[in-house]
Amino acid sequence: MYSTLEQKYQRIQKELKAGVIALAGVFFIGTLWYKFVEDWSWEDAAYMTVITLSTVGYGEIRPLGPRGRLFTIALILMGVISIGYIVNRFTEAIIEGYFQQGIRIRQQRRLMESLTQHYIICGFSRTGRQIAIEFRAENVPFVIIDSDLESVQIAQQKDYIVYQADATLDETLWKVGIDRAVCIVAALPSDAENLYVVLSAKTLNPKIRAIARASTEEALQKLQRAGADAVVSPYITGGKRMAAAALRPQVMDFVDGIISGTDRELYMEEFLLDPATCPFVGQTLGEANLRAKTGALLLAIRRASGELIGGPTPETAFVPGDVLIAMGTAEQLRALNKVLGPINSKRLRRPRKS
Structure with a gap:
């Protein structure tokens, strides 16, 4: 599964390619018509097609009959539609910054492929953000996975390596180098999602250390049975630390x-x-x-x-x-x-x- 950013970038790429292919097809059809129907030379046929599609206003290089002029009208319309589609897609890509996103995606993909002995943070909510701050302070390599676009944009603003996707999917974990990572932190809001992450991570890389967040005592026990090396409950841990701060x-x-x-x-x-x-x-x-x-x-x-x-x-x-x-x-x-x-x-x- 590609991230949402990758999907957008790939969509605009496909649309631009489709427009170019359509324009090339129109050029090919026009050239064949003038060559075989009007019996012109290849050079004259290609030239006539180009000046027709570009609508530069040149006259006919050879006289055309009614049938030829009807085809030329159709050729102009097809050319205008194809060129207009390409210009529209290209303008949208520039305004939306798809080209810059594409460059950023390729850069981050190369960074993810080069990561080794790194940490994976699943979820960039309040807990995940604090974990990222600590990891950066420790100067350790890490990558973030989150499916929420707003969270991804916040991570990008902080210059973190981030991948927008569903962290519970095996394909997503492969993308961020689960086989080369030393630790994965499941900090998603849902206990069920954290359970899925731990199960997937331990299946794909049995040696990886898995840390998980749990909201309830029951979830804590289930995550431990699923193979999590450490399970932290913000409520239980927070209560213990507050009591210790009061007593000692x-x-x-x-x-x-x-x-x-x-x-x-x-x-x-x-x-x-x-x-x-x-x-x-x-x-x-x-x-x-x-x-x-x-x-x-x-x-x-x-x-x-x-x-x-x-x-x-x-x-x-x-x-x-x-x-x-x-x-x-x-x-x-x-x-x-x-x-x-x-x-x-x-x-x-x-x-x-x-």
């Missing part, structure tokens, strides 16, 4: 500052240990001595099995597939990234503007 305000201010990047001193990051490149796999935290080498604080380790080790001790060993969750300044986290080797990690956060 300083803790919430500290955590929010780190997660959202408003605290310009400290950041949190995660690192996936690759046994092929990381020299510390098999060593203990004490042997690796990462705190002394980088200054970053290791908060937790997530095992490949899903086990979470909070506050690891010096005796905690690193094993293949561990995800290290660390906190520190931007410089400390970059140093940690360097000593761990060329590993698979997210882009380090950059301080945001206030």
